[in-house]
Structures are given as structure tokens and as C-alpha cells.
Amino acid sequence: MAPADQQPQPSATTPLLSIRNIAKSFGKTSVLRDISLDVAAGEFLTILGESGSGKTTLLRIIAGFESADFGEVWMAGERLDTMPPYKRRVNTVFQHYALFPHLTVFENVAYGLQIAGRAKSEIHQRVTQALVRVKMSSFAAARPANISGGQQQRVALARALINQPKLLLLDEPLSALDANLRRQMQIELKSMQREVGISFVFVTHDQDEAMVMSDRIALLRMGQLEQVATPREIYRYPATAYAAQFIGHTNLLRAEVKSGLARSHSLSWSTSLPDGPALFSLRPEDIRPASGAASAVSFRGRVKQRVFHGATELLQVESGDLLLTIRIAGKEQTAGELQLEFFTQDAVLVRESAVRT
Amino acid sequence: MFSRTYRAVITLPPVTWVAMFLLVPYILMFCYSFWSVSSLQVIVHSCSLANYRELLSKSVYLQTLFRSMWIAARVTLFSLLLGYPLAYYVSFQSGKRKDLLYQLVIIPLWVSYLVRAYAWKTVLGSDGVLNTLLQYIHVSQHPLGFLLYSPFAVVLTLTHIYTPFTFLPIYASLERIPRNLIEASHDLGASSWQTFRTVILPLSVPGVLAGATFAFVLSLGDFLAPLLLGGPSGIMISNIVVSLFGAAYNWPLGAAISFCMLAIVVGLLFFSERLEKKWSFR
Numbered sequence: 001m002a003p004a005d006q007q008p009q010p011s012a013t014t015p016l017l018s019i020r021n022i023a024k025s026f027g028k029t030s031v032l033r034d035i036s037l038d039v040a041a042g043e044f045l046t047i048l049g050e051s052g053s054g055k056t057t058l059l060r061i062i063a064g065f066e067s068a069d070f071g072e073v074w075m076a077g078e079r080l081d082t083m084p085p086y087k088r089r090v091n092t093v094f095q096h097y098a099l100f101p102h103l104t105v106f107e108n109v110a111y112g113l114q115i116a117g118r119a120k121s122e123i124h125q126r127v128t129q130a131l132v133r134v135k136m137s138s139f140a141a142a143r144p145a146n147i148s149g150g151q152q153q154r155v156a157l158a159r160a161l162i163n164q165p166k167l168l169l170l171d172e173p174l175s176a177l178d179a180n181l182r183r184q185m186q187i188e189l190k191s192m193q194r195e196v197g198i199s200f201v202f203v204t205h206d207q208d209e210a211m212v213m214s215d216r217i218a219l220l221r222m223g224q225l226e227q228v229a230t231p232r233e234i235y236r237y238p239a240t241a242y243a244a245q246f247i248g249h250t251n252l253l254r255a256e257v258k259s260g261l262a263r264s265h266s267l268s269w270s271t272s273l274p275d276g277p278a279l280f281s282l283r284p285e286d287i288r289p290a291s292g293a294a295s296a297v298s299f300r301g302r303v304k305q306r307v308f309h310g311a312t313e314l315l316q317v318e319s320g321d322l323l324l325t326i327r328i329a330g331k332e333q334t335a336g337e338l339q340l341e342f343f344t345q346d347a348v349l350v351r352e353s354a355v356r357t
Numbered sequence: 358m359f360s361r362t363y364r365a366v367i368t369l370p371p372v373t374w375v376a377m378f379l380l381v382p383y384i385l386m387f388c389y390s391f392w393s394v395s396s397l398q399v400i401v402h403s404c405s406l407a408n409y410r411e412l413l414s415k416s417v418y419l420q421t422l423f424r425s426m427w428i429a430a431r432v433t434l435f436s437l438l439l440g441y442p443l444a445y446y447v448s449f450q451s452g453k454r455k456d457l458l459y460q461l462v463i464i465p466l467w468v469s470y471l472v473r474a475y476a477w478k479t480v481l482g483s484d485g486v487l488n489t490l491l492q493y494i495h496v497s498q499h500p501l502g503f504l505l506y507s508p509f510a511v512v513l514t515l516t517h518i519y520t521p522f523t524f525l526p527i528y529a530s531l532e533r534i535p536r537n538l539i540e541a542s543h544d545l546g547a548s549s550w551q552t553f554r555t556v557i558l559p560l561s562v563p564g565v566l567a568g569a570t571f572a573f574v575l576s577l578g579d580f581l582a583p584l585l586l587g588g589p590s591g592i593m594i595s596n597i598v599v600s601l602f603g604a605a606y607n608w609p610l611g612a613a614i615s616f617c618m619l620a621i622v623v624g625l626l627f628f629s630e631r632l633e634k635k636w637s638f639r
Binding site: 064084090091092102111116143159160163 | 537538540541543544545546547548551555556559560636638
């Protein structure tokens with residue numbers, strides 16, 4: 001997985017897609033506020049956010065189904081937001097697939113080529129190829145109503161890729177599938193993206209999905225970007241309290257820094273921060289049973305509650321008036337009173353979320 | 358869910374109603390069509406195909422039947438040409454005024470048919486609004502005679518009356534088209550016109566068929582518009598049936614003609630139902 005982290009280097013070359021200061025409101029509700037975001041060629045970028053965060057609106061602005069009130073969208077040196085959707089070299093996989101019910105699987109995939117006025121033999125060849133790639137050849141003559149959700153998903157993907165777009169937009173394409181099929185499609189989608197080498201902009205509310213698939217995640221909250229980073233970075237070094245809580249579990253420690261020492265309730269550790277209040281995120285797996293390491297912050301805690309997850313176990317631990325969540329290996333034996341420790345570098349300084357409400 | 362007696366009790370009244378006032382009259386009419394009228398104006402209950410033979414041999418009946426179908430076909434065509442664009446506009450382009458426009462299309466249905474037919478009489482007559490206007494602006498010196506008491510007047514009036522009937526099913530079928538299909542079409546490079554041709558039109562075929570069937574069947578059996586506005590050249594088959602059941606007192610022949618019309622209509626409904634099924638994809 002290591003190379004995936006270094007794959008996108010937006011600064012090295014000019015980005016494929018450049019979103020600049022996009023703002024949008026519906027009536028009095030401001031949906032997007034000053035969004036700027038770059039997508040590199042060949043990158044898998046996920047726009048992650050809760051419902052109502054504006055993620056779908058942002059996608060629709062790129063596709064051309066909505067127009068922004070302010071800002072610009074550029075793609076490969078070309079102004080995109082002033083073009084009608086049918087002229088953009090961008091294709092979309094819709095949330096509910098939006099396959100044409102009156103056309104067969106073959107005709108659905110062929111639609112883009114038909115519209116472009118390609119020769120019959122070329123259409124036949126390319127559609128056949130595309131159907132092989134998504135393993136739907138044997139359903140070429142079926143109508144969308146007669147195939148399953150996962151199969152519709154594959155047809156929608158083949159249809160969107162047939163015109164060889166520079167950028168593919170995916171609007172929660174997996175949300176209608178059940179959990180197992182969903183995991184399988186995540187891996188298929190990701191390998192498909194590597195194979196075709198097209199930039200994907202993927203919208204989801206599922207943080208696991210975002211972590212599994214993305215080169216980078218853009219975390220959106222109430223129309224503003226909280227953080228844009230690789231999955232590792234955003235997990236390891238969340239920029240805001242919201243990012244820390246939305247992606248994975250965390251313990252938020254509200255601390256007061258005074259002459260090189262951060263103090264939160266009964267815990268205290270050394271820091272290079274200036275004096276004043278500070279907020280730290282400490283992941284549950286970064287707190288573990290004490291090993292006696294000299295550099296670790298050690299404390300005693302009492303187990304209040306335990307939730308078994310198989311490979312790991314989440315414990316609610318009380319230490320003084322602090323309630324912490326810790327994650328330990330599922331095999332470990334734990335009794336009522338524990339000696340615990342964490343390393344100071346794992347307590348990551350986070351900002352309060354920037355969102356104005 | 359419900360007990361048998363309960364179901365029987367609640368279905369009995371409508372079933373009786375339909376049987377008494379629809380099924381029984383149809384059966385009676387079917388019987389009448391084989392009987393005849395004696396020279397003493399008495400209905401003779403002896404079966405023969407004489408009425409059907411007369412219907413096929415006398416050109417006035419067939420001619421009128423064909424004229425009625427031709428009028429109905431034109432009414433259907435014009436209602437579709439008016440109703441489709443209107444439904445398209447209200448469904449896709451009207452924005453916030455959608456409900457208002459929809460109501461405006463429906464309101465004429467609340468006005469009595471007779472009033473609307475008479476209204477056209479005052480518009481098209483030789484002293485009517487249209488002729489007065491044409492003479493006033495010197496387009497014509499004399500009142501134009503063909504405007505009223507002609508098949509033209511009948512087609513015009515029936516088109517006016519039945520356009521909402523084509524509008525409604527077309528509008529309903531357009532409303533049922535998921536909007537993301539239209540976005541998907543644009544997304545794949547289709548212009549608005551291409552999207553209309555390849556996505557919207559095929560998916561609205563069931564509505565068009567239902568609307569066309571309404572317009573054709575309803576105008577084929579119409580007798581008020583030709584009576585009020587048709588004149589001798591605009592007579593339709595129902596006018597003949599009315600006179601056969603009235604002044605001419607030949608119920609058997611009237612029944613035979615009615616039965617032929619019923620057969621045509623049922624055949625048409627059957628055909629359009631089959632087509633509609635073929636064109637619906639849900």
C-alpha cells in the first residue's frame with residue numbers, strides 16, 4: 001500500500017481538474033462555501049461527507065447539472081463550468097445508475113458512441129470490449145429491469161467509460177448494494193481505475209469506503225473543506241476535531257498548555273506548544289497496556305465497558321474524571337484495573353472545526 | 358383479509374350496477390341487431406343478418422362511418438400535436454408555475470361540453486367573431502361559409518374539447534420519467550433534441566397511445582358537435598344512430614350500427630393496450 005500514498009503529486013504537474021473558489025446556495029441555504037480543490041491525472045479522489053454536506057452538489061457542478069454562483073472549474077487548461085454538460089469530457093456514474101429502461105444493456109453502453117455518430121462496426125467492437133471488461137457480455141441483450149443491482153452497476157460503469165472521458169464522476173454508486181457485494185465492488189472499481197488510468201472523483205458518506213479506495217480524501221462538512229489528504233495522513237494527522245471523529249474513532253483531549261506541559265484532567269505530557277488551550281486527538285489503538293517505556297505517558301484506568309470486534313476489542317476506560325476509548329488486540333486478557341500508556345507524539349494537535357454555523 | 362360475506366356485500370352493488378346498466382343493454386342491443394321492423398312499425402323478433410347486410414350495401418352508412426373515422430383521426434392528430442408540446446412544456450420547462458399551468462389545462466373540463474360547442478358556433482358563424490374580424494380587417498369581403506356547418510368546424514371543436522384528454526396521459530407519462538435519465542443522456546454527450554428523440558419520446562409512448570385512444574374513441578362516437586356545427590356535410594355515424602333510434606324508428610338497424618362501432622372501439626382498445634404494454638419498461 002505504501003506506493004499509493006506517494007502516487008498523486010498535484011504540485012509536480014498541472015492538475016487535470018481544478019476547482020477554484022466554488023460557492024453555491026439554494027435560496028437562502030448556502031450549500032458550498034469557497035471550495036478550492038485540485039485533482040491530478042490518474043488520481044482517485046474521494047469527496048467524503050455526511051448527507052447535506054454539499055458533496056453531491058459539488059459533483060453536479062463538475063458534471064454541469066448545476067451551475068455555481070461563484071468560482072470556476074477548469075479541466076486540462078479549459079474552462080469547464082461555462083460549457084453545457086454534453087460538451088464536457090466528463091462522465092458520470094449516477095447514484096441509482098440511471099440506465100435507460102427502454103434500451104438493452106448493449107444499447108445502453110453504446111449510447112455515448114451512437115450519439116457521437118461512430119460507425120456501426122466500431123460501436124460493436126468497442127461495446128463488446130467494454131462488456132467483456134465488466135463481465136457483462138452474456139447480458140448484452142437483457143434490459144436493465146431484468147438484471148441485478150450489482151450488474152446494473154457494472155453496466156453503468158461501462159456506459160460512462162465508453163467515451164473515454166478524462167474524468168469519471170461517481171455519485172455514491174455503491175450505496176444501493178448490500179455489504180458483501182459492496183466490498184467486492186470497491187476492489188473492482190479501484191482496480192478498474194488503475195487499469196484505465198482515468199481520474200475518478202468519487203462521492204460517498206462512508207468513511208471506510210473512502211479509506212479503502214482513495215488516493216486522497218477531501219472531507220467536506222457543511223459546504224466547507226475540513227481537510228484534503230491521503231487516507232493515511234488524514235487518519236494519522238487529522239487537521240480538525242471533526243476530521244478526527246468522522247474518520248475512525250478517537251479520544252479528544254481538551255488540554256491546557258503551560259510552560260511546555262499539556263495538562264488534561266489527570267493526564268499531563270510534555271509539548272513544544274505555546275501556552276494556552278489546545279485540543280488533541282488520541283487514537284484508541286495508540287493507548288495500550290503499559291510496557292514501561294521511559295518516553296511513554298503512563299496512567300491507571302478502570303475498564304467500564306468492553307465491545308468485542310473479533311480482531312480487536314474496544315474498551316471504555318475511566319481514569320479519574322476522564323473517559324477514554326482504547327483498542328486492544330482481541331486475544332488480550334484484561335481485568336478491572338489496568339496500567340496504560342501512550343506516546344506523546346501520538347497525541348495529535350487538532351483545530352476546532354472551521355465551520356461557521 | 359376480509360371475510361367472504363364482507364367482500365360479497367361490498368362488491369355486490371357495483372357489480373349489479375354494471376350488469377344492469379351496461380351488460381344487459383349491450384346484450385339487448387346485440388339481440389335487436391338481428392331483429393327487424395315490420396311495415397306496421399312493429400319490431401319482429403325473428404333473427405336474420407338483414408341489418409348487417411343493409412349496413413354494408415347502402416353507401417350512406419359506410420360513407421358516414423368512414424367520414425367519422427377520418428374526422429376522429431384528424432382530431433386525434435391535432436390533439437396530439439397540441440397536447441404533447443403542452444405536456445412537455447408543463448412537465449419540463451414550467452418550473453414554479455407547473456401546478457398553475459396544469460390547473461389551467463384542466464379547467465375547461467369543468468365547463469359543460471354544450472357550452473364549449475356553442476361557443477364555437479358564435480366564433481365561427483357568418484355573423485360570428487371570426488368572420489366579423491376578417492371583414493373588419495378586409496381579409497375577406499363576405500362571411501366565409503366553410504367555417505361553420507362543415508367537417509372543419511367539427512374537427513376544430515372536437516380538437517378543442519379532447520386536447521386535455523390527450524394532455525393528461527402524456528403529462529403523466531412524462532412526469533414518470535426519472536430526471537436522472539435525462540441527465541445521463543446529456544452526460545453521455547446528447548443535446549436536448551437528441552435526448553428528446555432517444556430518451557423522452559420513447560419513454561412517453563404509453564402516454565401518447567393512451568391519449569390517442571381517448572381522442573379517437575371519444576370523437577368517433579360524438580354526436581353533439583356534428584349536430585350543432587357539422588351541417589349536412591359534417592354528419593357523423595352517431596347522428597345516424599340517434600335518428601334511427603328516434604324519428605326513423607328502426608331500432609334493429611341502429612343497434613347493428615352501434616354494434617359495429619362497439620366492435621371497432623373494442624378492437625382499437627385491445628390493440629392500443631397491447632402496444633402500450635410493449636412500450637412500458639418497468
